[in-house]
Amino acid sequence: MSSENVAVVGAGFAGMAAAALLARDGYDVTVLEKNDRPGGRAMVYETEGYTFDMGPSWYMMLEAFERFFAEFGKTPDDFYETVRLDPSYRVFFGDGDVVDVHADLDQNMALFNELEPGGAKKLQRFLDQSKYQYEVAIDDFIYREYESFRDILDLQLIVEGTKLRIFQSLDRFVRRFFSSVKARKLIEYSIAFVGGAPHISPAMYALLAHCDLNLGIWYPRGGYGSVMQAVYQLAEQQGATFRFDTDVQRVRVDGGVATGVTTSQDDIDADIVLNTVDYWHGEMNMLPERYRTYKQRY
Structure with a gap:
């Protein structure tokens, strides 16, 4: 007290x-x-x-x-009700194409197959990496207690930090997985929520794809x-x-x-x-x- x-x-x-x-x-x-x-x-x-x-x-x-x-x-x-949205959201491309991103991952896999050859497998590989980055961020950084400067210099923390790819841009990282412009735009869209742009934001923000496509978009009543x-x-x-x-x-x-x-x-x-x-x-x-x-x- x-x-x-x-x-x-x-x-x-x-x-x-x-x-x-x-x-x-x-x-x-x-x-x-x-x-x-x-x-x-x-x-x-x-x-x-x-x-x-x-x-x-x-x-x-x-x-x-x-x-x-x-x-x-x-x-x-205890305070409010939440519901998962499906579709999660609708995307309007500049050329007039309109696509829905769904709560069901299989439907999103089918969508990425339409966007480029092997799109579903590429999406799964990307989401595996995204989930890994999310878990590293949550377990080793966000909910870690920092009581002194020495905690920041912890060797394990530094090693885990490199796995978040903070020195590589999100755009460059996403290009390793997807060749389609539309596929990349769908993956990179969430960066808007942190006020960034894919070519200048670190690749650690790839973890947002896990939040979006795996954990889902919800609505508080x-x-x-x-x-x-x-x-x-x-x-x-x-x-x-x-x-x-x-x-x-x-x-x-x-x-x-x-x-x-x-x-x-x-x-x-x-x-x-x-x-x-x-x-x-x-x-x-x-x-x-x-x-x-x-x-x-x-």
Whole structure:
């Protein structure tokens, strides 16, 4: 347990999830959000009886959500219902061709056979590699505890890291398997979710194909807003306090240590400041220049 108070900047998924975990562990948590509601990029817009997700809409990697809610002895089913989509999605190519990507892998194998000779076997080989990369990422990186810099330099971690092909582009990696432009586009499409492009993004993102074609695309009933509301509700249940319409303008720093924040309304002292806003904005607009990691040119 801790008596320290924490100012969390931003009520998006990162801020709300962190607030829930910190409040559970006994911290006095206040979440500061510039908008009038929670959600961040996952906010919901409602008008004339219609509800629109303003950000994410694909529900993938169910394991991540299950692990998070399990931290509180709960499951996603305690808050919302999910259904697997079939078809997962429809793709419109520039030449007018339209194809459906299905929940059933055999149907997708048939699709890839239509796109190029031996497409099904190539897809299976690629998905085997994609699944392997996913398991390495999950088991050896994402859920690993990093308590010191030495943990990052762990020899096994370095060896496993090379298997994620971080020094090869996704496009180059995909070309080893597929010759058809359309097949490559289908495989590389998921990179859009991390804001990248295949020719400059590392091949480790090939793991997204496993999430897409093996684990599937799901839909939370009520849209992503139901997921967002679940995390918000959980954070409040743990004791986190939310202040909306509160724009954090600056992180106050004294001697290299964050001491609080300045908002559009007041100054707030804090033992810990957790900034979950866009990284560029957090660095360039909220930190004193001497404490920024990068310069604007970077």
